[in-house]
Amino acid sequence: MKILFTKEIITFLERLNSKDRVRIDRIKELFESYGFQIGPKYIKKIRDNLWELRAGKIRIFLCIRGDFAYGVHAFYKKTQKLPKQEIRLSIKRCK
Numbered sequence: 001m002k003i004l005f006t007k008e009i010i011t012f013l014e015r016l017n018s019k020d021r022v023r024i025d026r027i028k029e030l031f032e033s034y035g036f037q038i039g040p041k042y043i044k045k046i047r048d049n050l051w052e053l054r055a056g057k058i059r060i061f062l063c064i065r066g067d068f069a070y071g072v073h074a075f076y077k078k079t080q081k082l083p084k085q086e087i088r089l090s091i092k093r094c095k
Helices: 007-014 018-038 084-094
Strands: 002-005 043-045 050-055 058-065 068-076
Touching: 002 007, 002 018, 007 068, 018 043, 018 050, 018 058, 050 084, 058 084, 068 084
Parallel strands: 002 068
Antiparallel strands: 043 050, 050 058, 058 068
16 A cells, blocks of 8 residues: 655655654555554554554554555644544545
8 A cells, every 4th residue: 555645744754853754754664565454553543544653653644545545644642642633634634
């Protein structure tokens, strides 16, 4: 499965330090190679076709459409619970 990022995510990734950038790239390659078999440590289902890709403290929401995963939103997770505003924004961008 191929991951395509929006302009917002590309801008977000460009601002990351090298350690976080490498972590994102590694998790992205894992997902593209193995899909959903990478397990709950790295990916979690949020809604029908909205998934959370986990890379340490950084979260990327993916919208799954056919053989493609579209990265629609990325943010730093600071609390244990997912912020509802981040989920709502991701659902809006997914549509």
